[in-house]
Amino acid sequence: MYQFFKTLDRRWVFLLMALAVGIPILMQLQFPEKPTGLAVVVFEEVERLNEGDKVLMAFDYDPSGEGELGPMATSFVRHCCEKRLKMYFTTLWPAGPQMIQDSINRVIRADFPGLVYGVDYVDLGYKSGEEGVIKVIVTNLRQLYTTDARGTNIDQIPMCLDVDNVQDMDLIVNVSAGYPGTKEWVQYASTPYPDDIRIVAGCTGVQAPLFYPYVPQQLPGMLAAIKGAAEYEELVVNKYAPDGPDPKYLEAKRRMGPQLVAHLLMIALIIGGNTIYFIERRRGGVSA
Amino acid sequence: MKRETLIWLIVLVIAGIYLSYRFATVGIGSVYVQELGGEQAEAGVAEIAAGTATLSVSRTFGVWAAAIFTLCIFSFLYRDNPLYKFAESVVVGVSAAYWMVVQFWGVIIPNLLGKLWPAWIQSWAMPGLSPLYGAYWYMNLIPLALGVMLLWRLAPKGAWIARWPLAFIVGTTAGIRMVGFIEADFLSQIANSIVPLVVATDGSIDVWACIRNWIMILGIMACLVYFFFSIEHKGVVGHVSRVGIWVLMITFGASFGYTVMGRIALLAIRFEFLFDDWLWLIDPLQKRVGL
Numbered sequence: 158m159y160q161f162f163k164t165l166d167r168r169w170v171f172l173l174m175a176l177a178v179g180i181p182i183l184m185q186l187q188f189p190e191k192p193t194g195l196a197v198v199v200f201e202e203v204e205r206l207n208e209g210d211k212v213l214m215a216f217d218y219d220p221s222g223e224g225e226l227g228p229m230a231t232s233f234v235r236h237c238c239e240k241r242l243k244m245y246f247t248t249l250w251p252a253g254p255q256m257i258q259d260s261i262n263r264v265i266r267a268d269f270p271g272l273v274y275g276v277d278y279v280d281l282g283y284k285s286g287e288e289g290v291i292k293v294i295v296t297n298l299r300q301l302y303t304t305d306a307r308g309t310n311i312d313q314i315p316m317c318l319d320v321d322n323v324q325d326m327d328l329i330v331n332v333s334a335g336y337p338g339t340k341e342w343v344q345y346a347s348t349p350y351p352d353d354i355r356i357v358a359g360c361t362g363v364q365a366p367l368f369y370p371y372v373p374q375q376l377p378g379m380l381a382a383i384k385g386a387a388e389y390e391e392l393v394v395n396k397y398a399p400d401g402p403d404p405k406y407l408e409a410k411r412r413m414g415p416q417l418v419a420h421l422l423m424i425a426l427i428i429g430g431n432t433i434y435f436i437e438r439r440r441g442g443v444s445a
Numbered sequence: 446m447k448r449e450t451l452i453w454l455i456v457l458v459i460a461g462i463y464l465s466y467r468f469a470t471v472g473i474g475s476v477y478v479q480e481l482g483g484e485q486a487e488a489g490v491a492e493i494a495a496g497t498a499t500l501s502v503s504r505t506f507g508v509w510a511a512a513i514f515t516l517c518i519f520s521f522l523y524r525d526n527p528l529y530k531f532a533e534s535v536v537v538g539v540s541a542a543y544w545m546v547v548q549f550w551g552v553i554i555p556n557l558l559g560k561l562w563p564a565w566i567q568s569w570a571m572p573g574l575s576p577l578y579g580a581y582w583y584m585n586l587i588p589l590a591l592g593v594m595l596l597w598r599l600a601p602k603g604a605w606i607a608r609w610p611l612a613f614i615v616g617t618t619a620g621i622r623m624v625g626f627i628e629a630d631f632l633s634q635i636a637n638s639i640v641p642l643v644v645a646t647d648g649s650i651d652v653w654a655c656i657r658n659w660i661m662i663l664g665i666m667a668c669l670v671y672f673f674f675s676i677e678h679k680g681v682v683g684h685v686s687r688v689g690i691w692v693l694m695i696t697f698g699a700s701f702g703y704t705v706m707g708r709i710a711l712l713a714i715r716f717e718f719l720f721d722d723w724l725w726l727i728d729p730l731q732k733r734v735g736l
Binding site: 168171174175178179182183185221223224225227251252262266267282283284285286288289292301303304305307308309310312313341343344345348349361362363365366370371374375381382383384403404405408411412415416419420423 | 481486522523543544547548551552555556559571572573574575621622625626628629630633634636637696699700703704705706707708709710711712713714715716717720726727729730731
């Protein structure tokens with residue numbers, strides 16, 4: 158047995174992981190979620206806003222981050238729609254416009270057809286320049302954003318008339334998959350203007366540990382990875398659709414099923430790998 | 446024929462027969478669309494049953510192409526192979542082309558040419574753009590000149606000219622990022638670390654908040670001592686730096702845990718796509734109820 162595990166082909170591990178993720182998806186395994194502090198803060202930051210308040214929806218991710226961040230984006234848009242907030246979509250990622258369109262189609266057009274483009278929400282599209290864009294638009298939006306994503310002059314869009322810069326926003330909601338993303342929004346928006354710019358973020362698991370030092374002074378709330386998304390979903394659904402929501406608003410919660418099984422497998426593999434290592438060390442095969 | 450090749454051939458033939466059968470009988474991987482607000486959107490069962498939805502050949506092809514490319518990339522887990530290389534090359538090629546088109550229409554046209562020749566750009570490229578010159582429009586001649594200088598490196602002579610704009614890019618980027626890091630990651634982090642060691646709320650001591658702050662302060666101090674190499678790590682300093690290593694290890698462990706969570710989420714969405722959109726084995730969004 159020891160020899161078998163010691164020389165185990167890593168492809169068996171891949172197969173085990175595929176089964177650990179695949180079977181719960183096929184069985185549609187789900188577990189209850191209890192929202193933790195950071196998710197509650199994010200929810201309350203949106204909740205405290207009043208109808209007509211302005212929210213900059215900075216969706217800085219692309220299809221590679223969709224698995225973790227798509228459910229967050231969906232919940233954020235749904236929450237803002239329920240609160241009747243004015244949403245200004247923008248992205249610093251070249252493939253971000255498709256993610257914005259996906260959220261608009263999935264939530265606004267499908268479930269909130271009464272919201273009017275240009276009055277309740279606007280897609281400002283992609284801007285190249287990474288953190289340079291943030292640095293400019295915190296003081297002057299029009300210097301970079303002359304038109305929206307459809308090519309309409311920004312001065313002809315009613316909800317943009319009273320917006321001069323990002324400081325006019327009541328909240329920034331950033332969904333971030335990497336650079337540029339939450340780190341840059343914190344560095345160039347919320348840190349230099351702590352009294353005028355508030356930001357909440359949803360980020361990938363890889364980034365989450367880097368952002369914890371910003372909480373709560375520079376970043377009041379953060380949804381970390383798919384777990385954070387599931388908690389936020391739970392909060393939004395409990396408040397606005399307690400009698401059974403559309404399944405598309407429970408995507409993160411659904412993805413927590415495979416997470417649990419895969420994590421159990423990971424723990425077993427780590428314990429197994431270490432056990433083999435220490436057995437071998439005791440036998441004198443490996444030096445410490 | 447090698448045994449392994451034969452096994453894979455049999456697996457592929459069986460999979461091909463199964464997929465063909467399912468496509469012919471159920472229509473797996475098909476996408477139906479409907480008109481919504483002047484644009485095409487994915488249709489649900491109700492629209493399909495009502496006859497207002499039509500089969501989208503391009504989107505159906507997209508689902509099949511995405512599924513096959515996903516499997517090609519997954520095949521690398523077994524071994525490097527031509528299918529993986531093909532999928533990888535397509536990704537690289539498509540990404541490069543996409544970036545080029547996006548940067549041209551998103552930067553060169555609106556941010557450079559649109560500011561230097563607004564009326565001309567408005568007439569054929571961006572109807573929403575103002576045809577009037579903005580204030581200090583001539584300042585945009587500088588990035589135009591720098592851009593031309595940057596492209597000079599492609600010329601057979603005078604490649605050194607490209608070093609000037611490159612130096613400008615390096616200098617400005619370093620300056621902008623330095624300011625950001627000093628303010629948000631250095632000074633603000635010092636401020637964030639100055640926390641009360643005895644936390645009192647509503648007249649009583651919040652024990653958990655006290656413990657949290659103590660752990661944070663001691664952890665920071667221990668890590669700083671570990672990175673202080675001017676004194677040999679012996680005696681008290683050695684013990685404290687060892688605690689610092691433990692704190693760092695716990696941090697790396699937490700990072701690893703989050704990374705695992707992220708990667709599993711990515712795997713889960715690919716599996717969901719294969720099982721739901723392509724193979725129609727599950728229907729979590731209830732898109733095909735009664736179909």
